[in-house]
Structures are given as structure tokens and as C-alpha cells.
Amino acid sequence: MAxxxxxxxxxxxxxxxxxxxxxxxxxxxxxxxxxxxxLAVALPENVDQVRQVLKLCKQYQTPVITRGSGTGLAGGTxxxxxxxxxxxxxxxxxxxxxxxxxxxxxxPGVRNITIxxxxxxxxxxxxxxxxxxxxxxxxxxxxxxxxxVHCLKYGLTVHNVTSITVLDMDGDPIIFDEKDDGIDxxxxxxxxxxxxxxxxxxxxxxxxxxxxxxxxxAAFNSVDQCADAVTSVLKxxxxxxxxxxxxxFAIQAAEDFAQVGYPTDAAALLLCEVDGSHDQVQVxxxxxxxxxxxxxxxxxxxxxxxxxxxxxxxxxxNAFPAVGRYSPDYYCMDGTIPRSQLAYVLxxxxxxxxxxxxxxxxVFHAGDGNLHPLILYDANxxxxxxxxxxxxAEILRLCxxxxxTITGEHxxxxxxxxxxxxxxxxxxxxxxxxxxxxxxxTGLLNPGKAVPTLHRCxxxxxxxxxxxxxxxxxxxxx
Amino acid sequence: xxxxxxNAASPFEQQLIEQIQQAKTEQSKIQIIGHGSKVPxxxxxxxxxxxxxxxxxxxxxxELVITVKxxxxxxxxxxxxxxxxxxxxxxxxxxxxxxxxxxxxxxxTGPSFPFRGRLRDYILGSKVIDGRGHLMQFGxxxxxxxxxxxxxxxxxxxxxSLAVVTELSMKVLPKIEETTYCIEMPxxxxxxxxxxxxxxxxxxxxxxxxxxxFYYRVAGEHPKQDNRVEVNLCTNDIWQTLNPFKPxxxxxxxxxxxxxxxxxxxxxxxxxxxxxxxxRWVASENKPNHPYVTLWDQRFLPRNNDKPCVKRxxxxxxxxxxxxxxxxxx
Ligand SMILES: Cc1cc2nc3c(=O)[nH]c(=O)nc-3n(C[C@H](O)[C@H](O)[C@@H](O)COP(=O)(O)OP(=O)(O)OC[C@H]3O[C@@H](n4cnc5c(N)ncnc54)[C@H](O)[C@@H]3O)c2cc1C
Ligand SMILES: Cc1cc2nc3c(=O)[nH]c(=O)nc-3n(C[C@H](O)[C@H](O)[C@H](O)COP(=O)(O)OP(=O)(O)OC[C@H]3O[C@@H](n4cnc5c(N)ncnc54)[C@H](O)[C@@H]3O)c2cc1C
Numbered sequence: 001m002a003x004x005x006x007x008x009x010x011x012x013x014x015x016x017x018x019x020x021x022x023x024x025x026x027x028x029x030x031x032x033x034x035x036x037x038x039l040a041v042a043l044p045e046n047v048d049q050v051r052q053v054l055k056l057c058k059q060y061q062t063p064v065i066t067r068g069s070g071t072g073l074a075g076g077t078x079x080x081x082x083x084x085x086x087x088x089x090x091x092x093x094x095x096x097x098x099x100x101x102x103x104x105x106x107x108p109g110v111r112n113i114t115i116x117x118x119x120x121x122x123x124x125x126x127x128x129x130x131x132x133x134x135x136x137x138x139x140x141x142x143x144x145x146x147x148x149v150h151c152l153k154y155g156l157t158v159h160n161v162t163s164i165t166v167l168d169m170d171g172d173p174i175i176f177d178e179k180d181d182g183i184d185x186x187x188x189x190x191x192x193x194x195x196x197x198x199x200x201x202x203x204x205x206x207x208x209x210x211x212x213x214x215x216x217x218a219a220f221n222s223v224d225q226c227a228d229a230v231t232s233v234l235k236x237x238x239x240x241x242x243x244x245x246x247x248x249f250a251i252q253a254a255e256d257f258a259q260v261g262y263p264t265d266a267a268a269l270l271l272c273e274v275d276g277s278h279d280q281v282q283v284x285x286x287x288x289x290x291x292x293x294x295x296x297x298x299x300x301x302x303x304x305x306x307x308x309x310x311x312x313x314x315x316x317x318n319a320f321p322a323v324g325r326y327s328p329d330y331y332c333m334d335g336t337i338p339r340s341q342l343a344y345v346l347x348x349x350x351x352x353x354x355x356x357x358x359x360x361x362x363v364f365h366a367g368d369g370n371l372h373p374l375i376l377y378d379a380n381x382x383x384x385x386x387x388x389x390x391x392x393a394e395i396l397r398l399c400x401x402x403x404x405t406i407t408g409e410h411x412x413x414x415x416x417x418x419x420x421x422x423x424x425x426x427x428x429x430x431x432x433x434x435x436x437x438x439x440x441x442t443g444l445l446n447p448g449k450a451v452p453t454l455h456r457c458x459x460x461x462x463x464x465x466x467x468x469x470x471x472x473x474x475x476x477x478x
Numbered sequence: 479x480x481x482x483x484x485n486a487a488s489p490f491e492q493q494l495i496e497q498i499q500q501a502k503t504e505q506s507k508i509q510i511i512g513h514g515s516k517v518p519x520x521x522x523x524x525x526x527x528x529x530x531x532x533x534x535x536x537x538x539x540x541e542l543v544i545t546v547k548x549x550x551x552x553x554x555x556x557x558x559x560x561x562x563x564x565x566x567x568x569x570x571x572x573x574x575x576x577x578x579x580x581x582x583x584x585x586x587t588g589p590s591f592p593f594r595g596r597l598r599d600y601i602l603g604s605k606v607i608d609g610r611g612h613l614m615q616f617g618x619x620x621x622x623x624x625x626x627x628x629x630x631x632x633x634x635x636x637x638x639s640l641a642v643v644t645e646l647s648m649k650v651l652p653k654i655e656e657t658t659y660c661i662e663m664p665x666x667x668x669x670x671x672x673x674x675x676x677x678x679x680x681x682x683x684x685x686x687x688x689x690x691x692f693y694y695r696v697a698g699e700h701p702k703q704d705n706r707v708e709v710n711l712c713t714n715d716i717w718q719t720l721n722p723f724k725p726x727x728x729x730x731x732x733x734x735x736x737x738x739x740x741x742x743x744x745x746x747x748x749x750x751x752x753x754x755x756x757x758r759w760v761a762s763e764n765k766p767n768h769p770y771v772t773l774w775d776q777r778f779l780p781r782n783n784d785k786p787c788v789k790r791x792x793x794x795x796x797x798x799x800x801x802x803x804x805x806x807x808x
Contacts, residue, residue, distance in 0.1 A: 155599060158599070159595050159599045175785075183635050184634045187631035188631070190628060191627070208676070232540075234540050237652030336622050340541065365622070368620070370622045404618070407623070408622035410624075412624075412625055427612040431629065432627055435795065439794075
């Protein structure tokens with residue numbers, strides 16, 4: 001292949017993979033149900049090499065799929081057979097930490113946790129903490145606008161990025177900075193899922209480490225009570241650093257796995273962490289405990305020291321693998337809903353679980369309404385994956401119908417293309433396609449991801465016909 | 479199907495759509511106006527006024543989210559939130575009569591910016607009508623939502639050039655007790671000190687330097703500050719003085735707003751430092767030689783310092799949202 005040879009010449013043979021075996025790890029991301037071997041994998045060592053890969057791919061009209069660590073859960077880095085995977089793992093340098101300005105300038109392949117580790121000597125840290133933080137890259141975080149347990153209080157990735165450098169399909173650099181005037185292109189780049197440019201440098205905000213943190217664990221006899229307690233905490237003016245909820249199945253699984261002392265008889269468990277100055281934390285943890293018990297918590301435990309606090313988190317942090325032990329496979333969903341709909345949605349999910357005959361465990365970020373139902377299935381049983389996907393799509397539809405959205409943090413990728421047809425109208429999707437064209441008129445950057453074609457929505461029967469006039473009558477319909 | 483009603487236009491929105499469609503047919507231009515509190519009204523073009531489009535659409539304090547019509551005056555919005563012990567997280571300047579839509583269109587944020595984030599950080603979703611007359615919704619009412627490009631945050635700062643914003647959903651915060659302290663010192667020292675203090679666990683929510691004094695505001699419970707003799711307890715009024723900042727200028731002087739790194743050393747002719755060091759207000763006749771300078775003289779002058787590639791993107795986006803060039807450009 002001429003392109004592979006040209007890539008080898010440009011960035012060195014060692015930095016280009018094309019054999020079946022060498023490409024295998026790049027066939028999928030963490031959504032392993034979809035796989036495809038790419039034409040080749042390019043692993044540039046510096047920004048200039050990234051530029052050369054882009055130029056060559058443009059010359060050969062070959063799609064480029066940028067990849068960070070491949071921990072995405074929506075198939076955002078799924079290759080096409082004729083595409084090149086542009087892996088940025090080798091661009092893993094922290095270029096500068098400015099402790100006085102409280103900023104870090106990093107390359108995209110730097111792992112999320114590494115930034116906080118490097119900033120720790122200045123008593124600073126990088127706030128967004130996706131659960132995948134030991135593996136995921138900061139470039140992937142920006143592309144997905146990732147969030148973590150702390151995002152209710154400290155924001156998502158978009159709130160913590162102050163400037164980025166992006167290469168367009170011609171390999172030319174563009175800087176987007178928070179100091180820019182007019183429309184907010186920096187905000188637009190966050191969460192653009194690798195469709196608008198290749199992020200090659202990022203400037204981040206670092207925050208001072210909070211002086212203290214305390215965790216309040218509370219057990220409830222009903223999900224409704226627990227949901228109401230969450231509401232009360234927020235209504236009374238406390239923004240917890242973390243507010244996580246688990247249902248009975250998840251509590252049991254987490255306790256079996258991590259033995260941290262979770263009350264397995266509870267219908268719902270709430271973990272509420274407050275952080276800040278010593279004085280504030282003392283006041284807040286007491287107030288949280290009071291509010292939770294006034295809302296019917298039958299058991300409350302407040303962490304008395306740092307090791308107790310970390311121990312109590314262990315169950316929640318291991319909840320996914322813990323639930324995974326009960327089944328050969330599980331499918332992790334990600335949708336958000338208004339908190340007031342929590343009890344209703346959980347009840348509906350339980351009905352759907354009966355309908356499909358598939359078990360579900362619920363672990364979620366209660367503070368921001370981000371649900372993560374885990375659907376247990378067996379991929380070896382014919383048809384079960386398809387049933388699981390249908391179940392998942394119904395959950396997302398439910399989220400939209402109660403006023404929420406189809407993804408809180410995992411992105412759309414290829415996984416949720418069909419659900420996008422439910423959340424957005426044709427006019428909105430057209431704007432998305434228009435934006436893509438402005439940034440990448442070749443259409444070679446991560447094609448077919450994140451935004452469904454109108455065609456696809458029409459096929460699904462989600463088309464909106466106004467005044468009996470078809471949008472895009474020129475397009476073929478199936 | 480949820481979406482069939484999703485973009486239903488209210489009678490007022492329907493009227494705006496008709497106005498836009500008529501402008502398209504007549505190839506005329508439209509200027510979007512909130513309360514017209516600052517924008518110079520252009521009498522050569524048609525006006526699309528949002529003044530009457532006022533009111534709270536949905537507000538549940540426990541969700542920490544409010545949805546409002548874009549013509550709602552800031553004063554009204556602030557009052558409703560205050561009744562529930564909540565506030566806007568981005569402390570927008572109030573010029574008397576400013577609408578939330580105009581504030582969003584101008585991306586205006588107050589002194590808490592380095593600590594709590596700026597306006598766009600609080601925007602969750604918006605309902606807009608573009609230059610094709612399409613009513614659309616981007617984002618939503620959720621704190622976490624990554625479905626589709628983030629158009630509602632992107633439109634912050636669009637100053638009426640891409641689309642009419644009719645509704646906005648924003649994250650709000652609990653109101654918290656805040657205390658302001660000040661210390662007399664030279665500007666250079668204050669810039670250093672404010673950066674050092676922002677790197678500590680003290681819960682600071684604003685920092686500025688004005689008329690020889692370093693001011694800092696602390697939120698909630700915090701260690702005693704006035705145990706140092708030079709530290710004085712002040713009122714919170716200073717933050718209103720600086721936001722919106724309207725100093726008396728001498729003959730010939732102009733006011734310039736500079737966005738810089740917070741650690742940038744003192745800049746000549748600076749009359750105030752705000753936003754934790756990252757904003758400098760300079761009074762001078764000539765434009766200071768800095769990359770991010772805005773003339774702050776009650777007129778909308780775009781900075782026009784975009785690099786060619788950014789200009790190309792912005793004009794591309796203008797064509798996506800306003801292909802017939804109806805909305806007045808700045
Ligand atoms: C570059 C710049 C310079 C400024 N200079 C000064 C200054 O020197 N002194 C000062 O006191 N203030 C200044 N301001 C502040 C600003 O004009 C007001 O505070 C603003 O909030 C007024 O609100 P309004 O409702 O009166 O908006 P308007 O003055 O009516 O409109 C402001 C802008 O927002 C757009 N807009 C309004 N509503 C909508 C909507 N619903 N949808 C879409 N677009 C909308 C308008 O088209 C216009 O471009 C400046 C702002 C900017 C961005
Ligand atoms: C166990 C587990 C837990 C997780 N928990 C969370 C969580 O709590 N919160 C959360 O938000 N996510 C979570 N995720 C999802 C995932 O980790 C995040 O989406 C993460 O940001 C992906 O980073 P990555 O480097 O692995 O990106 P990849 O998977 O390699 O890529 C993801 C997307 O970003 C694009 N991309 C990557 N790098 C760049 C770049 N430099 N320039 C342009 N585009 C780029 C890709 O094209 C792709 O579309 C979890 C995943 C796993 C497996």
C-alpha cells in the first residue's frame with residue numbers, strides 16, 4: 001500500500017503498524033462489542049509527525065480516527081476498514097506546570113491521573129476525575145468532555161481547560177483560548193468526539209487541594225426516600241464534592257467484592273462527600289448527616305479519618321467489576337435525568353428488566369442525575385446482545401422523555417447514533433453537520449461518529465414531517 | 479415520539495420566525511435587541527426586540543437549574559433566585575435593565591470568574607431561532623450532557639450575529655455568605671500575593687486591586703483573616719464598583735479591557751486589576767500593545783484580532799446559522 005509506505009517513510013517504520021496481529025489492540029475501544037481492523041495504525045512521536053500523518057491521509061483521501069487510550073465506551077475510536085488510527089499515546093509529556101498561575105500545559109497522550117500526580121508537589125490537582133482516570137488520556141477527556149464523581153462541584157473537562165491547540169485535516173495548527181473574543185469555539189471543541197480536529201496541546205486549570213474531606217454514608221429503606229434526601233441536601237445549600245447512589249443489587253455486589261461494611265439490607269445507599277476548609281467541612285458534614293437522617297436514613301456513618309473515608313469509597317469505586325462477577329458480560333448505559341424523576345425512572349427500568357428478562361444494577365451520580373444502569377447479559381447466548389441493546393435504547397428514550405439526555409459522559413460515538421435521532425430534530429442535526437463541514441470539509445476526521453445522518457434517522461422512522469413537507473427531499477429514503 | 483412537540487413554537491416565537499422569514503424574502507437585515515442598554519441602535523435596519531419576552535419558565539431549586547425567557551431582566555432573575563437562597567454562579571454585571579439574553583450574547587461574567595467559572599460554564603441549554611427561521615434546542619437542563627456539539631455554550635459571545643436566543647437553561651448555586659478583606663500595597667506585590675493566595679485552600683471567591691488596595695473576598699466558613707494588622711475588613715461594595723467598571727476618565731483617555739495571564743506583571747496605565755489578576759483595566763489614549771484588548775466604550779467593537787484560520791471558522795459558522803446574512807454582524 002502506497003499510503004503505508006509513505007507513512008513509514010514520514011514517521012519511521014517503528015511508528016506504523018499494519019499487520020493483523022499488531023493492529024488487533026486497535027480494533028475497538030472499551031465498547032468491545034464493535035470491532036474492525038483498520039488499514040494501519042500511526043503512532044507519531046511528536047506534533048510534527050502528527051501533522052505529516054494528517055497531510056498524507058488527506059493526500060490519499062483516507063479517514064483518520066484519533067485515539068487516546070481507547071477507554072471510550074461509545075465506540076468513538078472504532079476503525080473503518082480503510083482508515084488509519086492516529087494513536088497519540090506517545091505524545092505523553094507534561095510540558096509545563098506553573099504553580100503560581102495554577103496551570104499545566106500538557107500533550108494529549110498524558111494520562112489524566114498523571115497530571116494530578118505531577119501537580120501534587122505544589123499542593124495542586126486537576127479536578128475532573130473520570131473513573132477511568134488511571135488509563136484515559138487528557139486528549140480523550142477533552143474530546144469527550146469527560147466528567148467524574150467531582151463534577152457537580154468542580155465541573156466537567158470543559159470547565160477546566162483554558163486553551164487548546166488543534167491540527168486541522170491539513171495539519172495546520174489552530175489555537176482556541178478562553179481569552180478569545182466572540183463565539184466560544186473552545187467550548188465547542190470540548191466534547192466534539194474527534195470530528196473537528198486533532199488536539200495536540202492542552203492548557204489546564206489546576207486547583208488547590210481542599211484542606212479536608214469527609215464522607216457521609218447513609219442507608220435507606222426505599223429508593224424514593226434516598227432520592228428525596230439528595231434533593232434536600234442540594235436545596236439546603238450544600239454542594240457536595242461527590243454524591244453517589246447505589247441500588248440494592250449494586251450494594252450487595254460491592255460489599256461481596258470489597259467488604260467495606262455497606263449495609264446490605266438497605267434498598268438504597270448514598271455516599272455524600274463534602275470538602276473544603278477544615279471549618280467548612282466540619283459544619284457541612286454535620287449538616288448533611290442531619291438532613292439525611294431527617295429524610296429517613298436508618299443508618300448513617302461519617303468517616304472519622306482519611307483511611308476510613310477512602311475505604312468507604314472502595315465499594316463504590318469497584319461497583320462495576322463487582323457487578324460484572326455475576327454475569328459473563330454487562331452493558332454499561334449512560335443517560336441523565338432530572339433528579340426529580342429518579343424514583344420514576346428506576347421503577348420503569350425495573351419494569352423493563354422484567355420485560356427483557358435481563359438483570360440490571362443501578363449505580364449513579366445522584367448529584368447530577370447521571371445514571372449508569374448495568375445490564376447483565378451473556379454474549380454467547382444467541383440474540384442476547386441484541387436484546388440488551390434494545391433494552392439500553394429504551395432506557396435512553398426514557399431519559400429523553402422525562403427531560404433528560406442520552407449521554408451524560410460517555411459520548412455518542414457509534415453506540416448512540418440512533419438515540420440521537422430521538423433527542424434531536426432534523427434542523428438541529430443539520431446544524432451539527434454544518435459545523436462539521438466548517439472544520440473538516442473533507443469529512444475524513446472520524447467519519448460516521450457522533451452525529452447520525454438524516455438518512456439514518458429517516459430509516460429509523462424518527463423523521464419529523466412538518467406541514468407535510470419532507471426535509472431534504474433530494475435524499476433517498478428506505 | 480418526544481420530538482414532535484420538542485420544538486413547538488410559542489406564539490411569540492412564531493412571530494419572530496415570521497419576522498425572520500420575511501427578512502429573508504425581502505433580503506433585509508435584522509438587529510436583535512434585548513433592552514438595548516448598551517448596543518448602539520442601528521436605525522437603518524429592522525429591530526427584533528425581546529423586551530416583552532420575559533419570565534421564568536421552570537425553576538426547581540432542588541435541581542439547581544433555572545429556565546428563563548431571554549428577555550428577562552437580570553434584576554428580576556436575581557430576585558427570584560434570592561428568594562430561594564440561590565444565585566447566578568457567574569455574577570453578571572448589571573447595567574440597569576440588562577436582559578439575560580443580552581448578557582449571554584455578550585458572554586458577560588463577573589469577579590468570581592477564576593473561582594466559580596464564567597457565564598458559559600453555567601449554560602446548560604438554549605432554545606434559539608437561526609437565520610433560516612428554524613427553532614432549535616441545544617443542550618438541555620442537565621448538568622451533564624454530551625450529546626451532540628455544545629452549541630449552547632458556543633453561542634455565548636455571539637452578540638446577536640448567529641441566532642436569536644429565546645430561552646436559556648442555567649445551572650445556579652446556593653447563595654453563600656461572603657466577606658471582603660483588603661490590604662494596602664503596591665500593584666506588583668498585590669498581583670503576586672493574589673496569585674499565591676489563589677493557590678491555597680482559603681475559599682476565595684474574588685480578588686482585585688484598585689486605588690492602592692488589594693481586595694479579596696472569602697466565601698463561607700474560613701480561618702480568621704484580620705489577625706494580621708494590615709488586613710482590614712471591608713464591605714462587599716467594591717465588587718459592584720468593579721462590575722460593571724465605569725471609572726471617570728480624563729479628557730482623551732479611553733478605557734481598555736485586557737485579558738492576560740493572572741501572573742502578568744503590572745501593565746502601564748492600569749487603573750484596576752480584577753478577576754484574580756487575569757483582567758486589567760487600562761486608561762490611555764492609545765490601544766495598549768497586548769494580544770487580547772477590547773475597547774470598552776459603550777460601543778460594540780469586535781477585537782478583530784482573530785487569526786485567518788479562526789476568521790475562516792467564524793465566517794463558516796455564520797453561514798451555517800445565518801446563510802442569508804439576515805442578522806446584523808458586529
Ligand atoms: C464588546 C462589548 C463592549 C461593551 N462595552 C460596554 C461599555 O463600554 N460599557 C458598558 O456599560 N457596557 C458595555 N457592554 C455590556 C453589554 O452591552 C450589556 O451589559 C448587555 O448585557 C446589555 O444587555 P441588553 O439586554 O440591554 O442587551 P442589548 O444591549 O440589547 O444587546 C447586547 C447584544 O446582545 C445581543 N442580544 C440581546 N439579546 C439577545 C438574544 N435574546 N438573542 C441573541 N442576541 C441577543 C444584541 O444583538 C447585542 O449584540 C459591552 C459588551 C460587550 C460585549
Ligand atoms: C471503566 C471505565 C470507566 C469510565 N468512567 C468514566 C467516567 O467516570 N466519566 C467519563 O466521562 N468517562 C468515563 N469512561 C469513558 C472514557 O474513559 C472517557 O470517555 C475518556 O475521556 C476517553 O479517553 P481516551 O483517551 O481513552 O479516549 P479514546 O477512547 O481513545 O477516544 C475517545 C474519543 O476521543 C477522540 N479523541 C481522543 N483523543 C483525541 C485527541 N487528542 N484529539 C481529538 N480527538 C481525540 C477519539 O477520536 C474518540 O472519539 C470510562 C471508561 C471506562 C472503561
